[in-house]
Amino acid sequence: MTTLKAVRGTRDLLPPETALWNHIEKTARQVFTRYNFGEIRTPIFEDTALFSRGVGEETDIVSKEMYTWEDRARAQSEKPQSLTLRPENTAGVVRAYIEHKLGETGQLQKLYYVGPQFRRERPQKGRYRQFSQIGAEVIGPPSAGSESPLRDAEILEMLATLLDELGITGWTLHLNSVGSSADRARYNEVLRAALIPLAPQMCVDCQRRAVTNPLRVLDCKVPEDQPIIETLPKIVDSLDEASKTHFAAVLAALDAASVPYTRNHRLVRGLDYYTRTTFEFTHGGLGAQNALLGGGRYDGLSEAIGGPKAPGIGFAMGEDRLVLTLQAQLDQNPAPPQIADAFIAPLGESLNPAALALARELRRQGLRIELGDGSFRLKKSFETADKLARRIVILGEDELESGILTVKTFASGMQTKVARAELAAYLSAPSND
Numbered sequence: 450m451t452t453l454k455a456v457r458g459t460r461d462l463l464p465p466e467t468a469l470w471n472h473i474e475k476t477a478r479q480v481f482t483r484y485n486f487g488e489i490r491t492p493i494f495e496d497t498a499l500f501s502r503g504v505g506e507e508t509d510i511v512s513k514e515m516y517t518w519e520d521r522a523r524a525q526s527e528k529p530q531s532l533t534l535r536p537e538n539t540a541g542v543v544r545a546y547i548e549h550k551l552g553e554t555g556q557l558q559k560l561y562y563v564g565p566q567f568r569r570e571r572p573q574k575g576r577y578r579q580f581s582q583i584g585a586e587v588i589g590p591p592s593a594g595s596e597s598p599l600r601d602a603e604i605l606e607m608l609a610t611l612l613d614e615l616g617i618t619g620w621t622l623h624l625n626s627v628g629s630s631a632d633r634a635r636y637n638e639v640l641r642a643a644l645i646p647l648a649p650q651m652c653v654d655c656q657r658r659a660v661t662n663p664l665r666v667l668d669c670k671v672p673e674d675q676p677i678i679e680t681l682p683k684i685v686d687s688l689d690e691a692s693k694t695h696f697a698a699v700l701a702a703l704d705a706a707s708v709p710y711t712r713n714h715r716l717v718r719g720l721d722y723y724t725r726t727t728f729e730f731t732h733g734g735l736g737a738q739n740a741l742l743g744g745g746r747y748d749g750l751s752e753a754i755g756g757p758k759a760p761g762i763g764f765a766m767g768e769d770r771l772v773l774t775l776q777a778q779l780d781q782n783p784a785p786p787q788i789a790d791a792f793i794a795p796l797g798e799s800l801n802p803a804a805l806a807l808a809r810e811l812r813r814q815g816l817r818i819e820l821g822d823g824s825f826r827l828k829k830s831f832e833t834a835d836k837l838a839r840r841i842v843i844l845g846e847d848e849l850e851s852g853i854l855t856v857k858t859f860a861s862g863m864q865t866k867v868a869r870a871e872l873a874a875y876l877s878a879p880s881n882d
């Protein structure tokens with residue numbers, strides 16, 4: 450029989466690496482809470498139309514990368530529903546905002562999420578078919594101030610704070626404005642005209658995009674196309690006064706908060722719903738897949754999927770890439786491995802129940818405990834304990850009766866007797882190491 454393996458582009462995460470994932474999620478939750486965000490959890494699969502209408506038919510995600518299937522029809526007369534594993538979470542959050550009429554509160558909704566996303570991309574380092582995103586969205590009716598450039602700047606400042614608190618150094622914030630949907634339409638036409646003489650020399654994807662959605666030409670990664678793309682008109686020259694003023698206000702607030710950024714004219718992002726501010730944080734240590742996170746404003750998304758006017762701004766961070774970045778930094782400066790505070794060695798199988806009771810007592814006091822097994826010889830328990838724990842606690846008949854336990858600390862080689870009532874305090878005191 451062939452051995453079954455995890456599907457291409459998916460991965461198992463094992464300890465101790467999972468501790469790093471938990472650390473990242475915990476830090477993100479703490480930072481988001483300080484900015485007064487609350488957590489949202491949306492389903493992992495949705496109606497396919499949510500993504501084709503929300504993200505855009507012409508995007509790589511929708512046209513090539515979605516895991517889509519037809520659900521079984523409930524009745525013969527019923528058309529089967531097309532379902533898709535979510536490739537991103539913003540469309541789901543906006544759907545939930547509409548479905549639960551969150552706009553009627555009249556307040557800004559500040560929501561964050563953590564969870565898996567699915568895209569059928571070509572797997573490589575930092576790019577997987579199941580990956581995890583940590584993201585947040587600020588969305589609400591215009592009367593709540595959802596269009597304000599201050600919201601854009603606040604999100605960017607929050608991201609800078611989160612990366613700093615995670616200890617990720619050396620990131621770059623790339624910033625652009627793709628204008629309102631009218632600006633984008635105008636720019637699309639300017640690009641379309643500019644591409645007529647150029648497209649025949651470009652890759653087949655660009656030849657198609659030049660006709661269907663010229664903006665997407667700016668995402669092209671084919672090296673031969675790059676010099677041509679550099680000569681194309683810039684979107685900044687197609688922005689109307691309102692979009693220019695909005696962008697200038699974002700930059701002014703970032704300057705005031707000392708958040709460093711660079712302007713990047715080609716940053717139009719791979720999803721159609723973006724308007725005005727778009728951004729990406731990159732990290733040099735990641736290689737080809739260097740984007741740690743991306744996001745932007747999506748003032749028309751709610752209406753595109755049938756909701757009320759609800760401008761918003763958000764981002765998604767690639768958690769896999771945060772882990773890779775932190776691992777690379779830790780490799781240069783490794784943290785000591787996490788081991789248990791104590792290993793409990795019962796002397797004989799008959800002491801196993803008492804050992805479980807002792808372990809329960811210590812664990813409930815917050816200690817990290819490995820529970821041995823009295824069916825093993827003491828020599829073997831010592832060998833195992835030496836690998837897994839800082840100390841060994843021996844529990845025999847005498848110890849059980851007297852309530853005085855023998856504790857050996859491996860680092861110092863010191864062996865001593867400790868009263869059961871004092872054991873938890875003794876095991877947690879670093880001075881006893």
Ligand code: AMP
Binds near residue numbers: 719743
């Ligand atoms: P996007 O939703 O395409 O704007 O991506 C936001 C972030 O998610 C990117 O900057 C990456 O960090 C991460 N990301 C996107 N696609 C993948 C993938 N296939 N594997 C791992 N991370 C990804």
